[in-house]
Amino acid sequence: MSFWFTVIRQVGRNLRMTWGSQIMTLLTVSLSVLIFAFFYLIYTNMLHFGDKLGNDLSLIVYLEEEPVPEMQQQLISKIKAFDDVEEIRFISRAQAYQRFASQLGKNQDVLNDIPKDFLPPSIEVVPMKNLRSLNQVKLFSAYLARLPGTTKVQYGQDWVERFYYFTKLLSIIVLLSGTLLILTTIFMVAYTIRLTILGRQAELELLKLVGATNNYIRTPFLLEGLFQGILGSSLGIASLFVLFQWIKLHFSGPGFLNLFEFSFFSPMVGLTIIGVSILLCTLGSYSTMQKFLRI
Incomplete structure (x- = not known):
């Protein structure tokens, strides 16, 4: 002591x-x-x-025309050929219109004079969590862009890339x-x-x-x-x-x-x-x- x-x-x-x-x-x-x-x-x-952000990440594939059921099955097979995905959702023109209207809320009246089929159909692809690195998302996006009837693929590219670089x-x-x-x-x-x-x-x-x-x-x-x-x-x-x-x-x-x-x-x-x-x-x-x- x-x-x-x-x-x-x-x-x-x-x-x-x-x-x-x-x-x-x-x-x-x-x-x-x-x-x-x-x-x-x-x-x-x-x-x-x-x-x-990764949990909410989804890639939206915009299509020229709404795919028929047989074409939907072919697209699902092609998407899963790249890798397994958590979910694939087909969004019709009508569903896209309803979503857009609900997002507008009280301002839905601005759509009164607009045709209900003006929005393109799309596919929402939710990748697996092990496929959410920036490089993998880029590769997946480029792959989806080559699907038949695809016009554009979006996943918030600019924002996601800036976040990962930051x-x-x-x-x-x-x-x-x-x-x-x-x-x-x-x-x-x-x-x-x-x-x-x-x-x-x-x-x-x-x-x-x-x-x-x-x-x-x-x-x-x-x-x-x-x-x-x-x-x-x-x-x-x-x-x-x-x-x-x-x-x-x-x-x-x-x-x-x-x-x-x-x-x-x-x-x-x-x-x-x-x-x-x-x-x-x-x-x-x-x-x-x-x-x-x-x-």
Whole structure:
């Protein structure tokens, strides 16, 4: 018990001796965690939105004429020849008109002077979930465009492509911010511990001469890196949570952001980020001790 009491007192002394660099290290670790967690939070929410988008994805094949039952069976066979699909729905001109009228709601009267067969017949193809990558959807769309009687294939190409490219860009940003977190955390903690060691080198050598064990001398520096990891990462995650709640409070309601259902990290993800940050800070402290602590 007296060992840990003495060690913690030494940690407090080290923090007071280098309080300026300690604060800078704390802020750097917090900012690095905040940047990484911010982009990772956006990335995970975009993935969730992408899954939801994929569940609603369908390819609409517009036809020149309504296919007769025999032709429908041939088209179904040709579509399934590419790969299995979840559902194939044939939409007649009348059904397309009814859908359009229901979407107009109270404004249906604008269709009074328009023929009920002005909309083309179509086929709605819902692909399997394992066939919903961007490249596969493109290949499937090109295949459907070659079906007999097809005039056009739509699946919201421009929007879907932009979404997938944006998600890919986010993954690169998350990777870069994670690298930034690793480098800055290890470097800043190592630099701060180095200053502490150099400032107390003579005292540490004296402690060794009077019989202090290696564990007694090394443990305060390891705990110093550990505390930096705990405080810095917790502050970064807490800051992100406050920012997240502020955005939800001020941007809730009708609008573009309300189209997305954003959610914060699960407790397990938050604890994992904090745990990795603690490990990196401790690693930075340990690497500096191995290099500069000569006992």
